[in-house]
Amino acid sequence: MNKRYIDYANYNIWANNRLANDLLKQNDELLHKELVASFPTIRATVSHIWIAEKGWLSRLEKNDWDVSDVLNFSGNNKQLFDSWRATSEDFKKFVEKADLEREIKFEHKGEHFSIPTREIIQTVFNHGSFHRGQVVMMMRQLGISDISQTDYIEWVREKERANF
Structure with missing residues (x-):
């Protein structure tokens, strides 16, 4: 069962890398240009994706939500990526x-939640896909x-082509 989630983790890395590589080819100022989107800039959107990955990883590993690395980050775009x-x-x-079946119990805004690890993993990867799509629209x-x-x-196709 873990294989499917590991595949999705590999896809997430592949997609993040492709997007980051495309963004690194652009003028740094473009990543700070304000646009109409869920977040005002490409950089803010990428930071949001990173916050979700970092926060949920912290929750899964330590039952804590620690995103201080992201919130205190002041590096350049390459360092961000x-x-x-x-x-x-x-x-x-x-x-x-x-x-994958371990229940993660936590409190958020006064409410108590219990979610299986597999559902959190799936949510993090879906969340990244959603916001990568927003970044693409911002780039356009x-x-x-x-x-x-x-x-x-496309990741599946590329993986299959590599096996030939």
Whole structure:
């Protein structure tokens, strides 16, 4: 059962890397340009994806929500992407050894929750896909058209081609 989640972790890393590589080709100021979106800038959107991965990993490993690394981050865009990539790799390492059925119990805003590890993992990866799509739309608003595919099916195709 873990294999499916490990595959999805590998896809998440692949997609994050493709997006980060495309963004690193752009002028740094573009990542700070304000747009109409869920978050005001590309950089803010990427930071939000990183917060979710970092926070949920912290919750899964330590039953804590520690995103201080992200909230206190002041590095340049390359350092941001490198830190985000490192968190995605750490998340994959967690998935490789995770007990997917373990219930994660936590409190948020006065409410108590209990969610299986597998559902949190799935949610984190879906969340990343959702916001990567938003970043692509933001890039298009900025006139950037050379954008790599990050769809799951493209990852599957690329993986299959590599096996031939």
